[in-house]
Amino acid sequence: MSQHSLLPSTITYQINRRKNHPRFVADVMLVMLSYMLAANFTNRTLQQVDVLIISGMGMGWYFSSKLTDLYNEFRTVTFIDEILALLPNLLTQFIVLVVSLFFLKDYDYTRSFTLAYVAVLGANVVLKMYSTRKIVRFWNLKGVNQRNLVIVGEMNQVDGFRDLVLRNPQFGYTILGAWGYKEPGRRTPPLLETIDFLNETSLGKVIDELVIAPSQFEESYVKGIISWADKKGILVRFTPGFFQFSASRYSLELFGNYPLITVRSTPLEMDSWWMLKRAFDVLFSAVFLVLVASWLFPLIALAIRWDSRGPVFFVQDRWGQRGRNIGVWKFRTMYHNASTVREDGGFNQTTQDDPRITKVGRFLRKTNLDELPQFINVLLGSMSVVGPRPHAVKHSLETLPKIDNYMIRHRLKPGITGWAQVNGFRGETQEIGLMRKRVDYDIWYIENWSLVLDFQIVLRTAYNMVKGDPKAF
Template identity: 40%
Template sequence: MSRSIGKISYIKLFTDIVVIISVFMLATLLTKGAFEKTDFILLLLLVIGWYFSTKMSNAYDDFRTERYIGELLLIFQNVLIQSIIAGQVLFIFDQHDSSRLFVVKYVMILTIVLVIKNYVIKKLLVYYRQKGGNIKNVVFVGYNEITANLITQIQNNPHYGFKVIGIIAKEEEVVDFGGNTYLGDLKKFLDMNEDYKIDEIIITTEEISKAMMEKVFILSENRAIRTKIVPSYINYYPSRLQFKFFGNYPLITFRSEPLQEYHWRLVKRVFDIVFASLVFLFVFSWLFPIIAILIKLDSKGPVFFRQDRWGKDNKKFKCFKFRSMKPESKDVTEKGTFNQATQNDPRITRLGQFLRSSSLDEMPQFINVLLGDMSVVGPRPHAHEHNIRTKDEVDSYLVRHWIKPGITGWAQVNGYRGETKTIEQMEQRVKYDIWYIENWSLGLDFKIVFMTVFNMVKGEEMAY
């Protein structure tokens, strides 16, 4: 709710810099046993790098309503930048002998100390706020469902450190404020001389004139109160909103997608290439010939099965799979509908049953990853006919195609893989896919990969 830089944020920054200096000295002594002039240059660059990297990542925002895991990811992100700075500077200084050992020790110790330090601070702040300290006093303008929900969150989470001073609303809106103080209508509030201790005014209604809105801003500026507005359309479009400027005009995008940013697309592409290359080197190189021979022995026909799938921006591509069905099998019925694989499907070969249940039939899609048609993680691509049938039946279905499809995905590791017998099942799959698009991170991709491997080992009910 509030993310302003305050005293606590500066304390966090100062203590983090102290930690960086202390850990640097310790890592240097453990690695070389003494300090050199170049070490102090490196230390200065690390401190400067920490300041700017944390500033860019908003690491010292007021995370009152955030879980610790969010702060933890920011720690890892900024420590990674520290390792890059250290490695590059030591390379320039031609200190190859000790550089790797120093960077490993520095990064490991720094990560451990920062995780513990920030966890302790987080717990102390939660306790302090529960006892009434570091409180922000809030006044709401307007009373509706948004207001009631925000007040409930504040009351159920005292560790957020917010206190509702009262509600400003029209008299006809006054029914039941749940025990909260009614401060009258907006005109009465603006005219009153009482000097309430208010830190934030949150406007949750659109039923306010431009002239009255200007008076609220003047009042808040004169009393150093921060004013915030919750747009009413958030009730009708509850996805993540993104605020940007187009020239001098503010724009609100209804869906926030991390992969809209070029640098994150680059990071994901590098991950895809490295991961797919490792799979080819250590797994596919020996597994492919074995599976190819078994497919040929099991039934006549090609080793690979290629099918038209929809990729990013609805562009079709040829998706590779190990053939798991009899060569005469058809994807489309005589009526023109898509013929999904079902449990005990007679089209599936004996070996194909094993390949599908173990997900090994999907392995050739790493070829698609290297070609750039797919990603390791993303919404699963559906067959052309399947997309044609479903896009008009399921709301927001085509949003899945804003990013590259994946070999595995968030919907699949949460049980929505394979056959979709009902529209409701497809709607759930789409919800998981859209959540992934809006919440993508490299850490989430790693998590999905690990969950996929775990599911492959234990076996999946819908894998047929």
């Protein structure tokens, strides 16, 4: 590999290191302060061994923050995403402290002290994050801490990126110049004209970052501009025609020495977030099954058996994650042996006033109580509390050829409730437009998942169960 090709990554590393260092040092100081405050709140007497424990907490914070990318550039990251990145670090602190106290056989105020420490540390770090954002935003809006930015590439891409920067002054960028070429009639971008523009723009000015925005990746064009930027030590970023694809999120990662761009990236591709969602699923479903299902399920079972003959539960084959078949548990709401196949051989969806539904079944469907046994699926790992709703196998096979991106909704585990459902897209979907809309909502959820969004969907689902959903039948 040539020397000049290493320069951009070296510059990025040095810049990120300078940004991360003060934020990391501040948080380590908060770790020490929170430890002492928690000891004071719980009347714990600090001893020499606590110095060793605090050192271990600092090391734990260092490694967990590295794994969770806690100190990534936060100019364009939302505050809630920064808090979500904090949660695994707090969990790590909890585990490190519990293990340390256990091996040191320090049992004085262990439970209250540990909980107090995590709570105080969380509050302190969140307050620091919020204050830092407010201060940086104030500086940026006042023109302090600005970065000089130049954008070159295809005109529509350049205009779109420039508008994004101008609409968000809190990002802290000043646009020194923007130059775009028109695509029609030109097979290759005008490299020489772009270089002339860059030379003129850089006269007497310092360019901090250069964004290359071609409509498609043109190797000679991008390579030529990077070569020019390398000679001046300018950080280079580029957006190679992403906007032509129907996706809202992308991520870049290194596969060995090869940079790979992921289309439709989701936070749940990171192990830390996947584990957090799984922990939420297990805890939520276990609490529900113990505190609610233990008395509610027998009452529903008695009502079903009183209303009609047949089993209480109904297990249906549906598509799960990656299209694998899973058995989804439900309370039986139809008469026993009711057919799900139409006369033409197609899947017979449930319709309003469907004669196959029993009296008790109609109430269970209206209130969504028929779906509650799926918490068993969640506990066993084939489903999640929140996710795209699983469809029957035959229904999925019929829908697959009608909607090109249908399988994207199966990248995650299916859920008991979902983003599409709380936005009114549930029940019968005979129209292709409604099918596509439901899939669009599922894909948006996959690309924009957060634990806060899951909580929001659960609350809206509970509200709809009480209020009643006109599309629930």
